[in-house]
Amino acid sequence: MTAPATTSTTAPASLGGVAILGPEQTALLKELDGVFSGWAVSDGAREVIAPPLYPVSDLEKFDVYKNFPHLALTASPIDVAHLGDGPVASRFASGQLQGARYGLPHAACYGAYLFHEGSRLDADVLVTLVNRCFRNETHYDGLRRLMSFQMREAVAIGAFDHTQQTLERFAERIAAFSDALGLGLEKVPATDPFFENTGARALLAKLSPVKYEFQYGDLAIASVNTHRNFFGERCRITLPGSDETAFTSCAAFGLERWVAVLDEQYGGDLGKALDAVRGTARQIG
């Protein structure tokens, strides 16, 4: 028994947006995920596992269908009575589908808020999770822009200072990691399309950025996000001994993008990239 015939990405020939990661890409992705989740765990985070789909009623809480319905994907069963001979040209028409009560999430952190839904915290909380995220894009591009990708997140829930200090620590680590690997990531304020649109929150975001992205060229591969009390309010999470709404923040990592970036940085030598990640990670707590 030996390794599979190829270690490169194999994507289905006809449509973009999906990729199967070969053994070297997989080893690198897992190592990176271990580094990022390790930072959270060393801060006292506990890991949870969230599902890759949620009832539409849950996702509605976060205004996802109001703000960016064009990016959303739903999980729709087939309407067997109207299936006919099956998909035509490998596509199900909407009339062959039942409609959808479940949606596919475009961020991983929803699971952290829903896990605490309706609860009063005992203390400041730090949670980490990795989940599959889904976005209906107008175009796809290898591992840089996928329809479904893995996002690792560290999520802080509690006092506002807790949420900000968490982000500061993560921003420092990302910068140090970038330096050690020679990535030259640039920290850039950005807007968060997933819970701001026109209105008070968007204005506030311009005055006081709530989102910073870490970019490799024009590709955002990580971000630190302040939500103020948006998710606390929508999930009815309150502070210890109080009816006051909890604050939240998250640090997020697009794992396949990190693989793509390291692939480029190390000239396609993923073994070398893996060694570099292992070597530098030890230096960064």
Place this chain on the structure above:
Amino acid sequence: MTAPATTSTTAPASLGGVAILGPEQTALLKELDGVFSGWAVSDGAREVIAPPLYPVSDLEKFDVYKNFPHLALTASPIDVAHLGDGPVASRFASGQLQGARYGLPHAACYGAYLFHEGSRLDADVLVTLVNRCFRNETHYDGLRRLMSFQMREAVAIGAFDHTQQTLERFAERIAAFSDALGLGLEKVPATDPFFENTGARALLAKLSPVKYEFQYGDLAIASVNTHRNFFGERCRITLPGSDETAFTSCAAFGLERWVAVLDEQYGGDLGKALDAVRGTARQIG
């Protein structure tokens, strides 16, 4: 910072089929996944990562829409022009959806076959992967029956003997693991609804079982599956130095079901279950 307020499963209140696993459940699931994937790696398997959705054209290769369309879920974007005021009672009608070119897989191993699609093997292959699987069921039941769950698989591709020897090793390990944990799993021949229906394959399956399930009571939590040359044929994978179609087999583990079973076996004490898994796993190679 402390642990989240609750360590138990939190499922959204209104609809079943999904669950967020708390820290103790997560630790146990990860430990189990480590045991099962470790068995594969010790046999020389390499790990790949497959997407949680595929073009319909890929899934059609495996007859999933012919055999069991009622179990399938598709990934459908929203038809923004026909969205109106949004979902009604948290449901998108089919007319609010665009139709679907991508489907959500109900097994993890498809990624292993697609990864080798159109290739001639250099040697017998062993691949391992874990993926989110999706099934549209008529009813759901906690962690025992979910709409989306994680399946860990070890997949053998190559000579028929290779596929059978792989399954024998896994069946022995599962039996030993069951004994060590006191689970009393029963190995039962079963039919595989996902690639047999009426016809030659189904008849052959009755004469010579292609699937054995390991059951805790009536709950199948693992299986060993012989596919003969079905997937090799559909993905055009050939044997070394030959145009002969490769054979495949897989050992599959439903990770949340293992958590549910251990929860029951250890009387709700997941810490004890975790210790037991760690202790026994060392005895089993």
